[in-house]
Amino acid sequence: MLNEMFIMIFTGFAAGLAVGSGFVAFLTVLGVIPRLMQLSKTEKYVRVYEWGVILGAVTGGWISLQDNTFLLPIFFIILIGLLNGVFVGLLAAALTEVLNVLPILAKRVGVVDQIVVLLMAIALGKVVGSLFHWLYFVDYW
Template identity: 65%
Template sequence: MVINVLLLLFIGFAGGLAVGAGFVAFLTVLGVIPRLTQLTKTMKMIHYYELAVVAGAVLGGWLSFRDSILDLPVLLTIFIGLLSGVFNGMLAAALTEVLNVLPILAKRVGVQEKIIYLLMAIVLGKIGGSLFQWIYFVDK
């Protein structure tokens, strides 16, 4: 029993470290915050941007552990879900575009001429995973 709890603690901690490291790498490597301050011409407010990102990550992590229920109208929930999906999709596309992941992956695997199949596998995998999550895990 104690070994199971320790194993779960280790797996949870390792998962948190992996996600946190990926988030920091995303912000650092791509230079999201400095680029944002350049575009908005607010370089002197960079500390507020950083504080907002850290506060959002901490608040989001804290809220994910709570069993909160928001009693929102169905149309508003659909709209928020649509915007969340668009944001996540565009973020993934931008990250892929910036890092040129797909051409490198296709070259390493040796499927340069069949990159459309690689793209379709990613798209269908994302759609299938999202549908599985919503159909199987979301309570009605």
Template identity: 55%
Template sequence: MTGKILFSVFVGLAGGLAVGAGFVAFLTVLKVIPRLTQLTKTMKMIHYYEMAIVMGVLTGGWLGLQNNILGMSKLFLIPIGLADGIFNGMLAAALTEVLNVFPIISKRIGIQEKIVYLIMAIVFGKIAGSLFQWIYFVDL
């Protein structure tokens, strides 16, 4: 029993660190906050933007750990979940594309001419993982 709890804690912390690192990389590499302040001509208020993002992430994380029940129909939640999955997938793909991760990986392992297969393997892996999670862990 204790081993399962420790494993769950380890997986939860590792997942949180991975998501947090990805979020920070997204904000840092794409320079979201400085670009936003530049567009709105509010460079003096950059600390407020940063604080709003930190508070939003903390609030969203805390709400995600709560057992909230909204009482919505399951049929209504299907398109919301689909849109959320598409958004997250496209956001991750955009971040990796900006960082040129796929060309670097394909060059390092020597499959430059087969980069399409690499991308499709990642896509099908994400699909298989999502289906496994929904089939195994979600009670409809």
């Protein structure tokens, strides 16, 4: 019994290290967070970004391991959905910028001078999509 528990703890810890290392490498190699700071002109808040990523990853990992149901008022559910949408939208926008998807798309479509509008449309689309998902598909009653 003790050996099985030790193996499970060791395996979970090793898997967490592997996934965490991959996540950090992903963010570091692609330069997602620095590009996101550059796009939003918030370079002076680098420590806030660092702690946000750390606390978000730890909190998200901890919540995903729990079997809890949060009974929150509709206001908080809408706020959580909105913040999730903002996060996904900004992450998607930063990833596409880093990978030069948007400049290539803008050049082919012929809207090079409106790339900021294209970027904001993607981010706002993600926000609206996430909010719609939370309000329509998540059973909060």
